[in-house]
Amino acid sequence: MYDPILGSMKKLIVTLFCLLSTGLIQAQEFENKGNYATFGLGNEFFSSPVDNSFAVGSFIFNYERGISEVIGIGRIGIGATVGYSYFSGSYEGISADGSKLTVIARGTYHFEFNVPKMDVYAGVGAGGQFSNSDYFGRKFKMPHQIFAGIRYFFKPTFGVYGEFGHGSSVLNGGVVISF
Numbered sequence: 309m310y311d312p313i314l315g316s317m318k319k320l321i322v323t324l325f326c327l328l329s330t331g332l333i334q335a336q337e338f339e340n341k342g343n344y345a346t347f348g349l350g351n352e353f354f355s356s357p358v359d360n361s362f363a364v365g366s367f368i369f370n371y372e373r374g375i376s377e378v379i380g381i382g383r384i385g386i387g388a389t390v391g392y393s394y395f396s397g398s399y400e401g402i403s404a405d406g407s408k409l410t411v412i413a414r415g416t417y418h419f420e421f422n423v424p425k426m427d428v429y430a431g432v433g434a435g436g437q438f439s440n441s442d443y444f445g446r447k448f449k450m451p452h453q454i455f456a457g458i459r460y461f462f463k464p465t466f467g468v469y470g471e472f473g474h475g476s477s478v479l480n481g482g483v484v485i486s487f
Contacts, residue, residue, distance in 0.1 A: 365392055
């Protein structure tokens with residue numbers, strides 16, 4: 309059976325690889341001991357059978373720190389992501405309103421291509437997800453995350469980012485601040 313999320317991720321990875329190999333995307337130097345915070349909004353897909361539902365969020369905060377000099381064609385970063393979302397709907401005519409809080413530790417690899425203003429990266433993560441709803445009660449899961457993203461800096465300390473992957477949010481974007 310075709311999985312649209314995995315199919316889209318494969319297309320993204322192939323596209324990024326092609327752009328990187330042709331030199332069309334090149335990255336701003338991700339610095340060892342640099343600090344990066346992102347604030348964004350993502351889409352949320354709920355796996356529960358909720359009827360007439362809507363969701364707000366995920367609201368996403370991410371902190372990352374550069375921890376290596378150049379290794380291969382890039383640098384390594386580590387950090388954590390916190391995501392929060394609210395959902396509302398009904399299941400078999402009973403209210404199923406609730407929320408999710410996701411906390412994920414993650415590692416990234418930032419490609420080093422020496423072109424100003426861009427940072428291209430990919431990574432993995434794992435953590436915990438706490439959900440609470442009127443109908444389904446309280447639950448805890450241990451999600452994983454696989455992602456790829458790009459940052460564009462308008463100034464040395466401020467820019468925007470977009471990220472695509474599998475985990476707390478399939479697609480998210482917002483602002484990035486480096487300090």
